[in-house]
Amino acid sequence: MNISFDLDSTLIPCGNEFETEYRSVIAKLLGVEELRKGTKELIFQLQKRGHTIHIYTTSFRTKNKIRKTLKYYGIKVNTIINQKENQYVLRSKNIDASKYPKAFNFDLHIDDSKGVAIEAKKYNFETLIIKPSDKNWVETIKKNIKNLN
Ligand SMILES: [Mg+2]
Numbered sequence: 001m002n003i004s005f006d007l008d009s010t011l012i013p014c015g016n017e018f019e020t021e022y023r024s025v026i027a028k029l030l031g032v033e034e035l036r037k038g039t040k041e042l043i044f045q046l047q048k049r050g051h052t053i054h055i056y057t058t059s060f061r062t063k064n065k066i067r068k069t070l071k072y073y074g075i076k077v078n079t080i081i082n083q084k085e086n087q088y089v090l091r092s093k094n095i096d097a098s099k100y101p102k103a104f105n106f107d108l109h110i111d112d113s114k115g116v117a118i119e120a121k122k123y124n125f126e127t128l129i130i131k132p133s134d135k136n137w138v139e140t141i142k143k144n145i146k147n148l149n
Pocket of ligand 1: 006009010113
């Protein structure tokens, strides 16, 4: 399955909303961002089970910046869709939503936004909403993906 992850408030914290993986001072100086605790383990396990992992964000971070952060934590993903590309593709398809994972062939999109959940109903795509406060978020995702299979 092609699984995409949102960044802000899903994998990357806005403030202190969840615990994060270890990051060195030098990495911080180099612009590596914080990453939600458990992200590494979760993505590795999903990839081991044969899933393909993507990033789908409405932030304007460059793909290089996103890849730099992921690489620091040893994470490799397939596609990265940032807001620049998202806007371009959604406009070309005349879709008036903030996100539409089907446009990029993502089967399941994981996000923190209730707005995305509403769009999922309207545009008929699969999404899983994870709260920043969910301490068992890794388990929540794994359970849900098992049920989908
Ligand atoms: Mg978000």
